[in-house]
Amino acid sequence: MDVLKVQASAKTYPVYVEENLRHHVSRFLPSEYTAILIITDEHVSNCYLEDVKQGLSDHRVYTHIIPAGEKAKSIDIFYEIHTKAITCGLDRQSLIIALGGGVVGDAAGFAAATFMRGVGFIQMPTTILAHDSSVGGKVAINHEQGKNLIGSFYPPDAVIYDIQTLHTLSKQEVRSGYAELVKEALLADANFFQELMSQRLSSLTNRQLAEHLTKGIRIKSTIVEQDERESSVRKFLNLGHTLGHALEAMLGYGKWTHGELVGIGLLFAMRVSEKEYATVLPFEKLYTWLKDNGYPLKLPVLDPHDILAKMKLDKKAFNAAVQMVLLKDAGQPEMAEVSDAELLDFLESFLEELAQDYH
Amino acid sequence: MDVLKVQASAKTYPVYVEENLRHHVSRFLPSEYTAILIITDEHVSNCYLEDVKQGLSDHRVYTHIIPAGEKAKSIDIFYEIHTKAITCGLDRQSLIIALGGGVVGDAAGFAAATFMRGVGFIQMPTTILAHDSSVGGKVAINHEQGKNLIGSFYPPDAVIYDIQTLHTLSKQEVRSGYAELVKEALLADANFFQELMSQRLSSLTNRQLAEHLTKGIRIKSTIVEQDERESSVRKFLNLGHTLGHALEAMLGYGKWTHGELVGIGLLFAMRVSEKEYATVLPFEKLYTWLKDNGYPLKLPVLDPHDILAKMKLDKKAFNAAVQMVLLKDAGQPEMAEVSDAELLDFLESFLEELAQDYH
Numbered sequence: 238m239d240v241l242k243v244q245a246s247a248k249t250y251p252v253y254v255e256e257n258l259r260h261h262v263s264r265f266l267p268s269e270y271t272a273i274l275i276i277t278d279e280h281v282s283n284c285y286l287e288d289v290k291q292g293l294s295d296h297r298v299y300t301h302i303i304p305a306g307e308k309a310k311s312i313d314i315f316y317e318i319h320t321k322a323i324t325c326g327l328d329r330q331s332l333i334i335a336l337g338g339g340v341v342g343d344a345a346g347f348a349a350a351t352f353m354r355g356v357g358f359i360q361m362p363t364t365i366l367a368h369d370s371s372v373g374g375k376v377a378i379n380h381e382q383g384k385n386l387i388g389s390f391y392p393p394d395a396v397i398y399d400i401q402t403l404h405t406l407s408k409q410e411v412r413s414g415y416a417e418l419v420k421e422a423l424l425a426d427a428n429f430f431q432e433l434m435s436q437r438l439s440s441l442t443n444r445q446l447a448e449h450l451t452k453g454i455r456i457k458s459t460i461v462e463q464d465e466r467e468s469s470v471r472k473f474l475n476l477g478h479t480l481g482h483a484l485e486a487m488l489g490y491g492k493w494t495h496g497e498l499v500g501i502g503l504l505f506a507m508r509v510s511e512k513e514y515a516t517v518l519p520f521e522k523l524y525t526w527l528k529d530n531g532y533p534l535k536l537p538v539l540d541p542h543d544i545l546a547k548m549k550l551d552k553k554a555f556n557a558a559v560q561m562v563l564l565k566d567a568g569q570p571e572m573a574e575v576s577d578a579e580l581l582d583f584l585e586s587f588l589e590e591l592a593q594d595y596h
Numbered sequence: 597m598d599v600l601k602v603q604a605s606a607k608t609y610p611v612y613v614e615e616n617l618r619h620h621v622s623r624f625l626p627s628e629y630t631a632i633l634i635i636t637d638e639h640v641s642n643c644y645l646e647d648v649k650q651g652l653s654d655h656r657v658y659t660h661i662i663p664a665g666e667k668a669k670s671i672d673i674f675y676e677i678h679t680k681a682i683t684c685g686l687d688r689q690s691l692i693i694a695l696g697g698g699v700v701g702d703a704a705g706f707a708a709a710t711f712m713r714g715v716g717f718i719q720m721p722t723t724i725l726a727h728d729s730s731v732g733g734k735v736a737i738n739h740e741q742g743k744n745l746i747g748s749f750y751p752p753d754a755v756i757y758d759i760q761t762l763h764t765l766s767k768q769e770v771r772s773g774y775a776e777l778v779k780e781a782l783l784a785d786a787n788f789f790q791e792l793m794s795q796r797l798s799s800l801t802n803r804q805l806a807e808h809l810t811k812g813i814r815i816k817s818t819i820v821e822q823d824e825r826e827s828s829v830r831k832f833l834n835l836g837h838t839l840g841h842a843l844e845a846m847l848g849y850g851k852w853t854h855g856e857l858v859g860i861g862l863l864f865a866m867r868v869s870e871k872e873y874a875t876v877l878p879f880e881k882l883y884t885w886l887k888d889n890g891y892p893l894k895l896p897v898l899d900p901h902d903i904l905a906k907m908k909l910d911k912k913a914f915n916a917a918v919q920m921v922l923l924k925d926a927g928q929p930e931m932a933e934v935s936d937a938e939l940l941d942f943l944e945s946f947l948e949e950l951a952q953d954y955h
Contacts, residue, residue, distance in 0.1 A: 320739070353745060377713065386678065386682065388712075388713045389709065390713055390714065
């Protein structure tokens with residue numbers, strides 16, 4: 238098995254990507270731990286919790302199940318995880334494992350970051366989308382007034398990615414995860430982008446899945462290693478997210494998946510880039526691939542002014558104008574400030590284009 | 597003015613100790629900040645908040661007042677600080693200032709550590725006790741089931757210590773702070789210990805106060821620089837706290853001050869050390885100084901078994917036996933595991949000795 242190493246400022250941690258790892262977690266623990274608390278959600282627990290527990294039978298293991306979905310990233314669930322950790326007698330040498338998708342990783346990770354000022358933490362992602370959030374050390378919960386506003390940078394001790402757990406994902410979840418892989422490819426590897434564009438998601442093999450995840454994680458970790466705290470190049474990872482997040486907030490979390498809206502956001506970022514840099518990007522190729530693979534591309538009728546207002550609420554904006562990640566070419570991202578007037582124009586023509594479904 | 601520098605793993609930060617600094621905070625800001633949120637409590641705000649705000653009149657400044665006392669370190673107040681930060685439009689380049697004692701520093705510091713995964717943070721201690729907590733980067737709130745269980749290591753950008761704000765402290769608060777200075781002296785500087793023992797707290801000059809604080813902070817920061825995460829020498833800072841914390845939990849927070857109970861804890865640590873190492877320590881000197889300076893030394897009747905049970909709840913213990921900091925001599929601390937049976941013996945004879953008031 239190829240083992241990726243990610244270098245965070247505080248430590249270097251391994252990322253294991255392979256089949257069947259969930260049965261043998263003990264083998265991959267990087268330290269001795271006095272006790273282990275597995276946090277998972279109500280869906281994942283039914284499928285994989287017993288396997289993971291059996292693979293840790295030589296340890297003192299506790300489990301805590303949180304609700305599935307974004308609502309688990311609340312301050313109440315956060316406090317509840319702490320209560321559980323105390324009740325189980327966890328100490329500073331203990332470990333919290335996040336078994337699940339991005340929500341579980343974020344909530345359990347922020348609890349691990351703050352319980353007794355930080356205990357051991359291992360990510361076991363069970364979605365494709367979580368390849369992104371499980372690497373890079375960002376953990377957070379939501380405030381009623383915004384996503385991920387309360388959190389830390391807290392790199393895990395290890396990421397253990399059993400790709401067999403991805404077989405129970407719905408088609409929608411596969412699409413959601415692949416949009417982030419496409420984003421990573423567009424940021425750093427034009428060949429990888431071409432490879433993805435020739436892949437039908439319905440016929441993925443385990444080997445292809447492992448390869449794509451490994452490539453995506455490598456791109457992400459290379460960027461994060463250069464800029465853990467997101468003061469420069471890490472911002473590139475927001476490619477497609479300026480519009481994606483705004484749409485997510487407007488259309489309601491859960492109806493469309495994060496990645497599906499990022500897919501639309503990537504198209505928008507391409508169109509803006511083409512106009513700003515007077516260049517041509519593989520917009521049609523991506524559009525066709527998204528459509529062929531079942532990504533929903535028909536948005537309800539939205540007012541560009543409302544979208545703009547949501548974009549400006551994005552926490553990454555620190556002054557009036559919206560900062561967007563654009564592409565000079567595939568593999569050549571750049572930060573750009575786009576004025577409100579321009580953005581309204583771009584949004585209007587983009588929404589029209591999508592509505593026409595010009596293919 | 598002497599400027600101390602403290603080297604944390606993530607950054608090096610200055611500690612300013614001087615009169616009247618609160619009027620000129622702008623001069624000591626280490627970076628540009630987009631906005632400033634001052635967190636203070638209902639008592640401190642009456643005395644010093646206006647001064648600090650005036651000294652920052654060239655910035656966009658907001659203020660938020662939390663309750664005085666330990667109850668402010670709750671999850672609800674923590675969330676409330678986040679709400680305030682969002683409402684004021686703070687972003688990642690903003691600053692949170694903690695103006696107050698240890699409680700304000702801990703609560704505001706943990707909010708700063710977690711708001712948008714970490715914003716600027718400056719400690720402005722207004723108690724002598726807070727010389728200890730404001731340096732070293734530990735921030736936390738309480739869980740219903742224990743103190744400081746939810747927190748981070750988050751070094752400040754600077755510590756700005758206006759010793760003039762210490763003049764409004766009650767005698768009890770002065771005693772509380774000086775117990776930690778005595779502890780630091782005992783850990784690392786026998787001359788400083790002698791100096792303190794010849795000092796009457798009622799006749800402190802500003803110059804003496806500044807000198808003592810500077811010496812205490814230097815000892816603390818030297819220890820913290822060697823072991824930020826408390827895996828080795830930082831544990832020495834718990835000298836006197838094994839019994840001190842247990843008594844605090846039993847006698848109720850607020851009736852006795854933290855430092856007053858640490859004073860008793862230091863006496864106890866000396867007696868245990870004398871027996872364990874068959875040595876003689878300046879127990880009588882410290883006892884007399886504490887008594888002469890008005891430290892309450894008469895405890896209510898307590899069962900040693902109850903005290904032992906509380907000691908074992910201390911979060912620093914990670915196995916059955918209690919870990920205590922002992923002294924081979926003034927300036928020579930050592931960690932030791934003390935068995936339950938021994939501790940019960942020591943506690944019994946110590947409580948008897950205190951009750952007799954053998955002077």
